[in-house]
Amino acid sequence: MAKSSFKMEHPLERRQAEAARIREKYPDRIPVIVERAEKSDVPEIDKKNHGYAFVKSVLKIEWPLEISTATFTASVFYPLYLVPADLTVGQFVYVVRKRIKLSPEKAIFIFVKNILPPTAAMMSSIYEENKDEDGFLYMSYSGENTFGLL
Template structure:
């Protein structure tokens, strides 16, 4: 009943192969349905303690979702048969340092 009032989205976060970004300590997340992709990127960034000069990109089915997209909408469109949304992340140094 609690989840009826506060809908959540199940997300599994995995580091992309060949990524130079640190690995994340927690892979499974239960995120609010109204969270945007940009807000979720912020959560990931904080979990891996990424320095400000590094960028991070998340991908769903090898596609970069729009930052303003709502996680529940992406979940409904791209969720796996097991009920999870699989997200991979990668990064690059945006300032060339």
Template sequence: MAPFEKSMEMMPFKQRKCLATRKDEVCSIRSKFPNKLPVIVERYMRERTLPLLDKTKFLVPFELTLGQFLCLLRTKIALDPSQTLFLLVAERSMSCMSSSMGDIYSRFRDTDGFLYITYASQEVFGASQLAAGPC
């Protein structure tokens, strides 16, 4: 992969495409798949331990719970069962895992029509394990 392509991959989705393009994309997706929700999943910018996903766009059924979606992401990332994975909805909220994606979409979708979810490990929210002393 060329260095430019790699840097584009690291850039957040909103910065890669203009608002009009993103809105057109959502309209196209929603017309083709009316029973699915367009979701963008990206790694937290300061995350260093979790790998990048091979894709950022997902089509998710309304009735799928956030917990089920988390399991799907854990499988895609190929996480060890002992590794933690947190989801931030709209870069600000840790939603209830039993909430349906339809509920979350209706509450937190962006103005462009996508639902943005950021994934991170525990270390992002507190001190790193190396900095923390023994218990």
């Protein structure tokens, strides 16, 4: 996976502070940044109508939040999901499919560090094994098995 545009936009210290704040405020949720893989043939997640997206909930919060100027002030929005820890990867793939409005006959693959995680794996275990030093879990998606690892 190419370096996340979210990582390129925000310094490590800011990302760490934001992830820590999110985990403190929502301890039962996992902060996941989801971006389309380069050269993917599937639609991009609409970033303009996205903020925190609470999976399995109707609550959306505009992101960046109204917080101190010492944290995020970017005008670009990133697909940040606050995922229940007990959600499976397969259930999360379903959420992403809905967000990008992918037709049922099209395939979608979700990658963590260029590896296709098992669909039955819990997001909490994927997070613990693969979270970035900043505290976020980075995932990419593609319409094809770009990396060839199953």
